[in-house]
Amino acid sequence: MSQFEGIDKLLRDHPFFSGMKPDYLELIAGCGANERFDAGQYLFHEGEAADRFYLIRHGAVAVELHAPGREPMVLQTLGEGEILGSSWIVPPYRWLFDARAVQLTRVVGLDAKCLRDKCEADHSLGFDLMKRFAPVLSARLAAARLQLFDMYGKPGERRG
Secondary structure, three states: OOOHHHHHHHHOOOOOOOOOHHHHHHHHHHHHEEEEOOOEEEEEEOOOOOOOEEEEEEEEEEEEEOOOOOOEEEEEEOOOOEEEOHHHOHHHHOOOOEEEOOEEEEEEEHHHHHHHHHHHHHHHHHHHHHHHHHHHHHHHHHHHHHHHHHHHOOOOOOOO
16 A cells, blocks of 8 residues: 555545545645644644644644734634644635644644645645635635624623
8 A cells, every 4th residue: 555545544534525526535635745733732823834734633723813912812722633733725825824833743644735726736636625615715704703803892792
């Protein structure tokens, strides 16, 4: 079994890729590698090149926002079966947040340029990926909106 056949199986088993055509999984697997991060280790920092997309297989990752003179604010904690990173699909391909492993975390890291090139070569693959990303991004935006209401809204007050 080749390294890519192993990655192919990990992709197939990950909820994000559930039901994806096998030939697409094979293409994407060529961009992937197993990675591990120890507790406290950063996967990426705000402003760095967004050169990866992660499928979390085991562990947990805190997505953090830093403000000068303050402790990092944890926006969300992602775990097994979730994805991390969408900045790889939006120019200028820079991370908007920090991501830190809060415990031993194992991921499949997908090379962003490799994925973008494959999506550019096969627009059907790109469309399939975007259909998978859209609901995740929409749900995370809704969760961020609720966090803002919790932080800044007053009970019974609604802003238009």
